[in-house]
Amino acid sequence: MRKPAEPAMAAIAVAICFFAVAGAARAADPQDGYRLAKQWCSSCHIVAPGQSGSDAAPPFESIANGPNFTEDSIRAWLADPHPPMPDLHLSRDEVDWIVAYLRSLQRK
Numbered sequence: 383m384r385k386p387a388e389p390a391m392a393a394i395a396v397a398i399c400f401f402a403v404a405g406a407a408r409a410a411d412p413q414d415g416y417r418l419a420k421q422w423c424s425s426c427h428i429v430a431p432g433q434s435g436s437d438a439a440p441p442f443e444s445i446a447n448g449p450n451f452t453e454d455s456i457r458a459w460l461a462d463p464h465p466p467m468p469d470l471h472l473s474r475d476e477v478d479w480i481v482a483y484l485r486s487l488q489r490k
């Protein structure tokens with residue numbers, strides 16, 4: 383009963399490779415954006431509908447449903463925010479996640 387372990391290990395290794403590749407290729411996930419927003423943005427912005435907190439900055443739900451919301455305007459803002467908002471130096475992936483999350487907040 384010892385031998386069959388090897389094919390099983392090989393199958394597990396193949397499965398791990400498959401999920402690693404699939405993970406890298408998947409589209410930006412709003413859940414990643416939400417996690418990031420909670421960590422980096424929630425000290426100033428209300429990042430989720432129904433959440434209470436500081437009103438020092440516009441809530442994400444208002445931003446996502448604002449008349450000027452476009453993906454490009456968010457990307458441009460995050461690449462070069464104006465004071466009092468700090469430049470958080472987000473990576474391209476992180477900006478994609480935030481954009482995906484903001485899109486998920488749009489009521490339509």
Ligand code: HEC
Binds near residue numbers: 426427456460468470
């Ligand atoms: C230190 C406080 C602070 C943090 C942290 C912060 N922001 Fe802001 N943010 C602001 C303020 C204040 C404004 C409003 C600036 C203005 O209108 O002049 C703003 C504005 C914005 C706007 C533009 C809103 C509009 O009406 O066009 C976006 C988009 C935005 N923030 C996204 C983010 C994201 C995403 C994060 C986290 C990665 C973040 N902010 C973190 C303070 C902050």
